[in-house]
Amino acid sequence: MHDLKWIREQPDTFDAAMARRGLAPQSPRLLELDRERRRLHQDLQEMQTRRNEASKEIGQQMKAGEQDAAGRAKQEVADLKRRMGEVEAREQQLQGELDDLLAGLPNALADDVPDGEDDGDNVLVRSWGTPHTPDPAKQHFELGEATGEMDFELAAKLSGSRFVVMKGEVARLHRALGQFMVDLQSNAHGYQEVNPPVLLRDDALYGTGQLPKFGDDLFRTTNGFWLSPTAEVPLTNLMADEIVAEGDLPIRYTALTLCFRAEAGAAGKDTRGMLRQHQFEKCEMVSIAHPDTSWDELERMVGCAEAVLQKLELPYRVVTLCSGDTGAAARKTYDLEVWLPGQGLYREISSCSNTGDYQARRMKARYRPAEGKGTRFVHTLNGSGIAVGRALIAVLENHQQPDGSVRIPEALRPYMGGRETILAGGTPA
Structure with missing residues (x-):
């Protein structure tokens, strides 16, 4: 607003x-x-x-x-x-x-956001790691289906397209990734872990800007609740109608939750595999910041997302989104794009945005200055820390071995019972 x-x-x-x-x-x-x-x-x-x-x-x-x-x-x-x-x-x-x-109007872009029409005009900020392409370079669904532990046909029988059933070691790897992420963000980076509802009222979606304009991208239950498209919505709305002391800022939250997207505008895109699903898990980060420090908070948040990819030994790059590719609620957004050797492409795995006071005005989220009278609007930021399904894809593809097995990054091994590899056929090493 x-x-x-x-x-x-x-x-x-x-x-x-x-x-x-x-x-x-x-x-x-x-x-x-x-x-x-x-x-x-x-x-x-x-x-x-x-x-x-x-x-x-x-x-x-x-x-x-x-x-x-x-x-x-x-x-x-x-x-x-x-x-x-x-x-x-x-x-x-x-x-x-x-x-x-x-x-219905989008946020005003920050002055340093580059002008452009689409993702082709995004600007590279930095990259980390050296992309490599195994020979042969299999895509994640080829690796998962070969072991019988990633089943899209069974999911289609249950729920239709854009769903997956994971089993055995692939399912365990997926669970390990989510736990690793939320532990890292809460223990190492100072975000308070929250377990929020995923059934939400209209006001919550309005507060973060998904409603009224983007209802087609959401799922709604028969009794009027919305399925959460991202934990950004409930975490940010913890501040709705609240007034906090200036000294309490910044407030940082993280959550590992299910997310639901209708993917209304994605017909024909990424129909094979797990890249674009109706249901997925994501570790979200939300910061409630002082207006004077919100840009520093954005850079910090990007670093917290980068730490996940570095610990998972995944090559990636950071880009600044151009004006035509920046979401309606954001003043500025950085995307983290992970290297996927199976596709031979970088693909988005995290977005970190500063919305300024745009969301705060909608949900009346304020702070009381230490000096002076009245209240002022906080700034809100959100970022993926990171998308679990896409991290699974990246781990499978980047750490695949010639014999069809997948090497487990060291950071994940404590969550996998100390196992170092998942072998072809799903048998643990």
Whole structure:
């Protein structure tokens, strides 16, 4: 949500920010609604003042025996009451239109976000590790299906496309990855572990910006709950309608949860394998930060995500998303892209974003400064720390051996009972 005061004071700057998002000027309509709403509010206040005055006059006139004057005053009060109801209804209608327009607009991008149309215009920041391609380089589903421990046909029988059934050592490796990630983020990086609900109300999705615009990307239950698309939603909404002390910032949360995505716009994309699933697990990081330190917090969060990939010995690169590829709620986003030798490509495995006060305004998340009066909006950040299914893909493909086995990175071995490899056929070493 945008600050309406900012739009009033700097409409050209606001329109320039929306132009970077590919939108026509938005301030004329917003300010027109705002002016009309404020005029009606002023009229309402004036009518209320006059109504109070007329009500006092009635008593005085009745006491003085001025029945005709009292009758006229009573009629004026009745007329004012009727008109006030009409004006109030119109004011509420305009407020609703204004709120709907503001809620549907994307965040203003940070000045250093590069302009561009799509992921081809993203900018490389740094890379880590040396990509290698085994010979032969099998994709994860070839490795998993060869052992019988990654079954897409069985999942389709249960649930349809974009699901997988994992068994045996592959299932254990998947579980080990999730536990390793949440342990690293909570124990080493200072994020407090949270186990949040994955059934969410409308307000929670509105607060982080998925609603009202992106409902088609979500799953909804028959009794009106939404299935969480990412733990960013419940973790960030822990701050909804809250006021914290300035000294309590930053607040950092992490969670390992199931996530659900309709993948409405992904028809025909990555239909084979686990890259794009309706149901997956992800270790999420959320930071509630002071406005003065949120950009430093973003860099820290990216480093926490990078640590996962480094410990898993996975080559990756960090890119800054361009204007055309940055999500609607974000001011700036870094993507971590992991090397997948089976595809011969880097693929996104984590996104870390600073949303500024965009989400905080929607959910009324504030802090109380140590000095001065009033409250101010916090800044919220979110990042994957990281996507478990894609990490499984990357481990299988990057650590595959010529005999069909997969080497387990040292960081995961304590979670795998000390095993060093998963052999072809799923037999542990």
